[in-house]
Amino acid sequence: MRFLFIVNPIAGRGEGKKKWEQIKVVVEELKLDYEVVFTGEPGESVFLAEEGVAKGFDVLVAVGGDGTVNEVVRGIIEAGAKGDVKLGIVPAGTGNDLVRTLDIPFNIKEAVHVLKNGHVKNIDLGKVNGDYFLNVVGIGFDAAVAEEINNNIRWLKGTAAYLYGIFKMIFQYKSPEMVIKIDDRELEGRFFLVAIANAKYYGGGMMIAPDADPADGLFDICVIKDVSQMEVLKVLPALFKGNHVKHPAVKVYRGRKVFVKSKKRVLVQADGELKGTVPMSFEIEAKTFPVLVP
Numbered sequence: 001m002r003f004l005f006i007v008n009p010i011a012g013r014g015e016g017k018k019k020w021e022q023i024k025v026v027v028e029e030l031k032l033d034y035e036v037v038f039t040g041e042p043g044e045s046v047f048l049a050e051e052g053v054a055k056g057f058d059v060l061v062a063v064g065g066d067g068t069v070n071e072v073v074r075g076i077i078e079a080g081a082k083g084d085v086k087l088g089i090v091p092a093g094t095g096n097d098l099v100r101t102l103d104i105p106f107n108i109k110e111a112v113h114v115l116k117n118g119h120v121k122n123i124d125l126g127k128v129n130g131d132y133f134l135n136v137v138g139i140g141f142d143a144a145v146a147e148e149i150n151n152n153i154r155w156l157k158g159t160a161a162y163l164y165g166i167f168k169m170i171f172q173y174k175s176p177e178m179v180i181k182i183d184d185r186e187l188e189g190r191f192f193l194v195a196i197a198n199a200k201y202y203g204g205g206m207m208i209a210p211d212a213d214p215a216d217g218l219f220d221i222c223v224i225k226d227v228s229q230m231e232v233l234k235v236l237p238a239l240f241k242g243n244h245v246k247h248p249a250v251k252v253y254r255g256r257k258v259f260v261k262s263k264k265r266v267l268v269q270a271d272g273e274l275k276g277t278v279p280m281s282f283e284i285e286a287k288t289f290p291v292l293v294p
């Protein structure tokens with residue numbers, strides 16, 4: 001197996017480059033057949049991954065956070081190698097939400113061992129607007145927070161940015177009326193947020209869908225009804241352990257296809273990236289993307 005490591009040197013607040021030096025030691029100890037490339041600007045991992053596919057590497061290893069992982073996946077897909085070329089991940093980001101769901105170790109040595117001795121898991125991909133997502137789509141409150149972070153709080157990163165954004169938005173946000181279709185089921189009402197989850201985590205460690213399995217061919221759809229601001233603040237800490245699902249305003253559904261519409265401007269984010277507003281539909285592509293996991 002030939003490995004191409006795609007390293008984001010600025011991931012994890014500039015730690016990426018230093019992490020690579022540690023990774024390299026283990027990679028050489030294990031005698032992996034490898035090459036390494038470094039990104040020089042945002043988005044470059046997509047291009048480097050496409051090049052890696054063209055050069056015939058079997059595994060492309062994203063060294064970075066979820067941003068780098070998403071870009072490498074996009075590169076593999078755009079090169080037409082979905083299902084053929086495998087994804088490896090050595091976490092070096094601030095968030096690394098996919099890694100948490102897949103139980104890939106944060107310890108460098110252990111993560112590199114997974115590349116050599118782990119097994120292949122074919123995970124599901126979420127589809128939105130012809131694009132793919134790995135973790136979670138958020139509709140409503142969390143997308144409003146993502147917009148706020150994008151526009152006004154770029155100086156903070158990861159969970160800190162989310163928490164700040166949440167406290168800022170909570171007093172401005174009004175739960176909109178929405179219609180949510182999940183396969184043959186239809187829900188209607190005022191919703192605080194809808195999270196369409198392939199994996200369990202988003203926002204750098206918030207466990208929005210504690211029972212989501214990224215290889216079961218299904219989305220876990222977490223629907224939160226309109227709740228008071230005080231109630232949100234009370235439930236928020238429970239989100240880190242996934243205990244929010246016990247709250248009476250929270251319900252989790254499973255499905256393959258989701259459609260959401262509203263008469264209001266309701267924002268959508270996918271893996272932290274703003275996608276626009278509803279109406280929008282979401283579909284799962286079951287078990288198509290091979291990833292090396294423990």
Ligand SMILES: Nc1ncnc2c1ncn2[C@@H]1O[C@H](COP(=O)(O)OP(=O)(O)OP(=O)(O)O)[C@@H](O)[C@H]1O
Nearest residue numbers: 012039040042043064065066067068093094095096
């Ligand atoms: N050389 C570079 N200079 C500036 N930005 C880069 C460079 N290489 C990659 N990027 C961008 O950095 C962004 C963040 O990367 P990534 O998500 O891997 O790290 P992170 O933010 O530390 O981790 P996480 O997303 O898990 O919190 C990505 O959008 C990527 O396009």
